[in-house]
């Protein structure tokens with residue numbers, strides 16, 4: 001009996017130690033075959049919370065190898081060791097910046113954060129489209145609010161070795177004058193954020209996307225740019241606008257015209273947020289849930305949108321390309337279309353931390369095999385200005 005107990009202890013202990021080591025090391029096959037199939041069985045929001053917990057407690061080894069030189073990018077005076085960032089919405093409350101940086105992201109965007117704490121929509125509010133490698137979410141800006149998030153970002157921003165940190169600003173559901181919330185965000189985070197994002201494109205806050213209409217946008221950005229310019233800080237943070245993919249050509253042109261004007265000139269555009277459209281070839285059961293769709297079904301919609309904005313702005317405003325990036329090739333296509341940096345969320349939810357290292361490895365190979373020494377050289381090469 002004693003022998004049997006010893007055998008069981010050794011087997012269970014050994015397996016747990018092996019699994020722990022594979023998770024810690026970010027072993028690609030182990031994540032694909034064991035970790036991710038396990039997380040798919042969980043409710044998606046629970047799985048999201050677990051992933052944030054793991055990142056918060058740095059349950060993954062720091063990437064030891066430096067990023068290849070070809071991936072280094074300088075933008076807005078900031079040095080990015082690689083162009084692959086984490087998109088907003090994963091670390092909404094800024095709890096896990098360090099762990100995410102260790103995973104290998106070149107930058108981490110936290111939020112969206114609203115001035116006052118708010119719960120967001122009722123659960124269930126995230127859905128996995130397994131057959132389509134997509135997600136639908138209608139979180140509705142669940143945020144602990146400026147004060148709580150500020151404390152965490154400040155702590156991170158003071159660290160010697162840290163990620164480039166973007167702060168994505170949202171508005172409270174019940175605020176009648178949207179500009180007030182964005183201006184408050186600029187004042188609160190302007191000193192500690194590496195860049196700020198005006199998010200007017202989440203589909204889950206009533207009326208938010210209406211702020212992309214020409215007159216409203218011009219009024220909003222003018223006020224936010226003014227607030228940013230009036231900050232008494234040593235370096236003014238770059239201001240980016242995050243837009244939706246569901247825009248007509250006319251609406252895109254209007255947005256480009258607005259952001260090119262002096263008084264509402266933004267430093268960058270993030271293209272794009274989730275889509276409210278539902279491509280006809282979606283297969284998953286929950287495809288008709290309300291909310292924003294992300295991941296593979298958004299990939300080409302987003303790349304086309306990047307190309308449009310690169311052309312409409314004549315390449316004068318740097319673009320962060322986001323939507324369905326799951327491989328080096330996906331990232332490369334967005335760069336050729338006009339993106340100077342890329343971000344991802346959904347492929348991280350489906351494949352876990354190893355996806356970051358794989359994308360960087362593949363992107364480095366693709367760039368070199370196409371004769372590019374750097375990301376900057378490839379930006380916009382499939383687009384006509």
Ligand SMILES: Cc1cc2nc3c(=O)[nH]c(=O)nc-3n(C[C@H](O)[C@H](O)[C@H](O)COP(=O)(O)O)c2cc1C
Pocket residue numbers: 087088089090092111112126135137139141168199202242272273274294295296298322323324325343344345346347
């Ligand atoms: C669950 C979830 C929550 C999100 N929350 C936010 C958010 O709070 N603010 C925001 O600007 N974008 C948010 N997004 C959009 C992502 O930042 C990104 O623009 C979009 O998912 C497309 O990228 P992907 O296909 O790589 O996921 C969210 C996306 C998902 C899947």
